[in-house]
Amino acid sequence: MSNIPSLTALRAFEAAVRLGGFARAAAELNVSTSAVSHQIRGLEDTLGVRLLERSTGIGGIRLTAAGASLLPAASGALSLLEDACSEIKGVARRxxxxxxxxxxxxxxxxxxxxxxxxxxxxxxxxxxxxxxxxxxxxxxxxxxxxxxxxxxxxxxxxxxQEDVFPVCSPELHPFASTAVCRCRLLQEAHENFLELNWLNWSAEFGLPDDFDTKIVRYSSFSQVIGAAVGGAGLALGRSPLIEPELRSGRLVRLFPELSRPASxxxxxxxxxxxxxxxxxxxxxxxxxxxxxxxxxxxxxxx
CATH class of the missing domain: 3.40.190.10 (Periplasmic binding protein-like II)
Structure with missing residues (x-):
């Protein structure tokens, strides 16, 4: 056990890395910033290696190879101690x-x-x-x-891994399945998720050049599905997120065979x-x- 450094120093080191700086670590540990710096410097002296590279920029610290090697062990040991103490006190950690x-x-x-x-x-x-x-x-x-x-x-x-496919309310399905180009299209605003853009489905449905005027854009997927369940139009569903709606019958697939794996x-x-x-x-x-x-x-x- 003679090779184990001060627990206080290990706590300062772990907190500084986890929180991204000495000042934040000091606030969590209820000590001064200089005290955290002193503890970590002492830890480095004890181990004979640099654990952190200090910088005047944003963040202020960066792990060295030795610090990266020590961090998981220090973190795990402190976590075990915290769990054990919490159990003894009858207060479980969240x-x-x-x-x-x-x-x-x-x-x-x-x-x-x-x-x-x-x-x-x-x-x-x-x-x-x-x-x-x-x-x-x-x-x-x-x-x-x-x-x-x-x-x-x-x-x-x-x-x-999600699958994407067109869905709508059961009430809308008889009309939508034969006249997609006449339906209101519901779209989630996600610039990099190409499968959620109706533009990338236009070939399957023969959408007209001006179909963009039929799109209603929403900031979240929850809004899209809420509108689709209410019969407002066609949505591009994401499975398995919409499995409850499909099982309950609140939504149905427009064409069961039409689906794309999400990227x-x-x-x-x-x-x-x-x-x-x-x-x-x-x-x-x-x-x-x-x-x-x-x-x-x-x-x-x-």
């Missing part, structure tokens, strides 16, 4: 999960409630984060991120530090739910 609004409302929220029912000793916190999740600010343990295939990271865990995926990203002891259990649960819903076995190595 497991925080983030996702964008449509995915959270249409797929994730119900499953988190089911997970909580099976694991009542683990408090759950679900938050909305569009785009890149802010792990440090919100202390996120697991983020569900919607990313293009070309932007996948080596440590991303693929959760769902974006929902992936799981672990928080960079402070691993929650139930994190892997939650990941396994969500992957099993995704597999059960799609019927497609996901690669366990992904």
């Amino acid at each position: 497991l925080t999960v983030s996702a964008n609004a449509p995915f959270s409302a249409m797929w994730l929220a119900r499953r988190l409630a089911e997970f909580s029912g099976s694991n009542p000793a683990t408090p759950l916190n679900a938050i909305i984060q569009d785009g890149e999740p802010d792990f440090a600010r919100y202390d996120i343990d697991l983020a569900v991120v919607h990313v293009a295939d070309h932007a996948l990271r080596p440590d991303d865990i693929v959760l769902l 974006w995926r929902f992936v799981l990203r672990r928080g960079p530090t402070r691993r929650h002891r139930m994190l892997d259990t939650l990941i396994d649960f969500l992957r099993a739910e995704a597999e059960a819903g799609t019927g497609v076995a996901l690669d366990p190595s992904s």
Whole structure:
């Protein structure tokens, strides 16, 4: 045990990296910025290596190779200590999960409630984060991120691959299936998700040159589906997000054989530090739910 540095120094190091700077770490630890700097300098002296490269720019710090090697061990050890102390005090640490609004409302929220029912000793916190999740600010343990295939990271865990196809209300279907060009078209505003742009479906339906005037654009997928369920027009549905609407009959596929694989995926990203002891259990649960819903076995190595 003689090679283990000061716990206070390890806490300062982990907090500075997780929060992106000495000042933020100092605020969390309720000490001065100079105290954090002093602790990390002492840690480096004890180990005989530089752990952080300091900069006067935004962010102020960058991990060295040695720091990157130490961080997972320090984070894991502190997380285990925090969990043990919380259990002794009878206060379990919350497991925080983030996702964008449509995915959270249409797929994730119900499953988190089911997970909580099976694991009542683990408090759950679900938050909305569009785009890149802010792990440090919100202390996120697991983020569900919607990313293009070309932007996948080596440590991303693929959760769902979507399929896109036209849908409408059952009341509209008899007319829409024979007169697509006369229908109002509902479109989600997503510049880089080409499958959600009606322009890229015009060849299948023989849409006229002025069909753009029939498009109503919405800022979120939830708005599109709400309008489609209400019979306002044709939407480009994303499965499995709309599976509840399809099963209930509130929406029907315009042409059952017409579908395209999406070029974006929902992936799981672990928080960079402070691993929650139930994190892997939650990941396994969500992957099993995704597999059960799609019927497609996901690669366990992904």
